[in-house]
Amino acid sequence: xxxxxxxxxxxxxxxxxxxxxxxxxxxxxxxxxxxxxxxxxxxxxxxxxxxxxxxxxxxxxxxxxxxxxxxxxxxxxxxxxxxxxxxxxxxxxxxxxxxxxxxxxxxxxxxxxxxxxxxxxxxxxxxxxxxxxxxxxxxxxxxxxxxxxxxxxxxxxxxxxxxxxxxxxxxxxxxxxxx
Numbered sequence: 001x002x003x004x005x006x007x008x009x010x011x012x013x014x015x016x017x018x019x020x021x022x023x024x025x026x027x028x029x030x031x032x033x034x035x036x037x038x039x040x041x042x043x044x045x046x047x048x049x050x051x052x053x054x055x056x057x058x059x060x061x062x063x064x065x066x067x068x069x070x071x072x073x074x075x076x077x078x079x080x081x082x083x084x085x086x087x088x089x090x091x092x093x094x095x096x097x098x099x100x101x102x103x104x105x106x107x108x109x110x111x112x113x114x115x116x117x118x119x120x121x122x123x124x125x126x127x128x129x130x131x132x133x134x135x136x137x138x139x140x141x142x143x144x145x146x147x148x149x150x151x152x153x154x155x156x157x158x159x160x161x162x163x164x165x166x167x168x169x170x171x172x173x174x175x176x177x178x179x
Contacts, residue, residue: 022171033071033085035089036089045069070132118138118142131145132146138170144156
């Protein structure tokens with residue numbers, strides 16, 4: 001039986017008025033969609049380039065790797081978005097909501113925090129709003145989506161739920177460097 005990340009595991013800190021907040025976003029539905037080359041699905045989702053994401057209604061769609069997309073959002077909205085897809089041919093829909101957790105990192109110093117624990121360049125030029133990548137954060141494979149909220153730099157980090165306690169602890173520890 002899985003357990004959500006406990007709010008007590010997630011802390012907020014601020015540094016000189018600039019905050020770095022880690023919050024649990026695990027309540028988002030998480031569904032992986034795969035389609036073979038030449039399928040209608042691939043044609044439908046061709047407007048989302050690899051390494052980027054878009055928002056359609058309440059659903060964020062990230063193009064993870066060739067012919068693979070990650071849908072994130074409220075359960076009913078994700079279900080409706082998937083129902084609109086043409087899934088004939090070699091396609092697969094896998095609901096990973098209960099197997100994956102999600103964190104939202106928000107604040108002006110989130111880039112600094114992520115660059116301490118991940119080898120990606122999170123500068124605006126290399127990782128603009130709606131960019132997406134898969135990379136290890138403190139050794140845990142994560143899907144990382146830049147998803148700015150109300151003009152604040154924000155990242156959604158999606159990862160295997162079994163690493164939740166470890167990842168939250170490691171991020172919280174590094175977060176203290178910015179206090």
